[in-house]
Amino acid sequence: MMHFNELVLASHNAGKLKELQAMLGESVRVRSIAEFTDVEPEETGLSFVENAILKARNAARLSGLPALADDSGLAVDALGGAPGIYSARYADGQGDAANNAKLLDVLQGVPDAERGAQFICSLALLRHAEDPLPILCEGIWRGRILHAARGEHGFGYDPLFWVPERDCSSAELSPAEKNLLSHRARAMALLKQRLGL
Numbered sequence: 417m418m419h420f421n422e423l424v425l426a427s428h429n430a431g432k433l434k435e436l437q438a439m440l441g442e443s444v445r446v447r448s449i450a451e452f453t454d455v456e457p458e459e460t461g462l463s464f465v466e467n468a469i470l471k472a473r474n475a476a477r478l479s480g481l482p483a484l485a486d487d488s489g490l491a492v493d494a495l496g497g498a499p500g501i502y503s504a505r506y507a508d509g510q511g512d513a514a515n516n517a518k519l520l521d522v523l524q525g526v527p528d529a530e531r532g533a534q535f536i537c538s539l540a541l542l543r544h545a546e547d548p549l550p551i552l553c554e555g556i557w558r559g560r561i562l563h564a565a566r567g568e569h570g571f572g573y574d575p576l577f578w579v580p581e582r583d584c585s586s587a588e589l590s591p592a593e594k595n596l597l598s599h600r601a602r603a604m605a606l607l608k609q610r611l612g613l
């Protein structure tokens with residue numbers, strides 16, 4: 417079991433930060449990496465876990481605090497798991513709307529039965545920048561890619577992600593409900609267990 421008073425969240429994504437903060441609740445004082453830098457580290461890893469460690473290590477180094485990073489993305493069955501770790505960069509850095517437009521375009525004509533997909537979240541917590549044994553947790557959320565965007569909540573690919581257990585898109589879920597079901601919620605539940613929170 418491990419206790420901190422404070423940790424830094426190593427993400428520059430406002431949607432993610434909101435969700436992670438809500439899930440951590442009052443259990444720990446959360447600082448943002450934005451207090452320490454505007455520069456985003458290059459995500460050079462070939463797996464979610466490598467990128468999560470890289471981002472957490474960078475944040476721990478810059479802040480001197482324990483650091484939690486989230487590397488996540490969408491893996492589409494019909495695309496062999498793409499965009500995967502490249503989800504944020506799918507449309508060459510043009511942002512969420514362009515990423516979603518590209519995904520719809522690439523999946524044009526693919527029938528529902530072949531539109532299965534999953535969100536993946538890899539969390540890495542480093543107690544300090546040289547921590548040789550990061551705490552690693554992951555979560556997966558299965559769904560399917562819609563034919564058009566639905567809903568206004570969330571961020572990223574949420575408007576295109578059909579949630580079978582709720583019969584709506586991820587962007588139609590309330591923030592509280594998404595935070596009970598999502599890949600990030602599952603990974604965070606495991607992390608909280610590991611930390612005794």
Ligand SMILES: O=c1nc[nH]c2c1ncn2[C@H]1C[C@H](O)[C@@H](COP(=O)(O)OP(=O)(O)OP(=O)(O)O)O1
Pocket residue numbers: 426427428429432456459471486487488489490503504505515535570571572573574586598600
């Ligand atoms: O719950 C989610 N709902 C919708 N989309 C999501 C979700 N979770 C991840 N995603 C998408 C957004 C982005 O296209 C990619 C994450 O990329 P990823 O590099 O981990 O995050 P990021 O660059 O936005 O922020 P940062 O690296 O500073 O944490 O997957």
Ligand SMILES: [Mg+2]
Pocket residue numbers: 459504
């Ligand atoms: Mg990123």
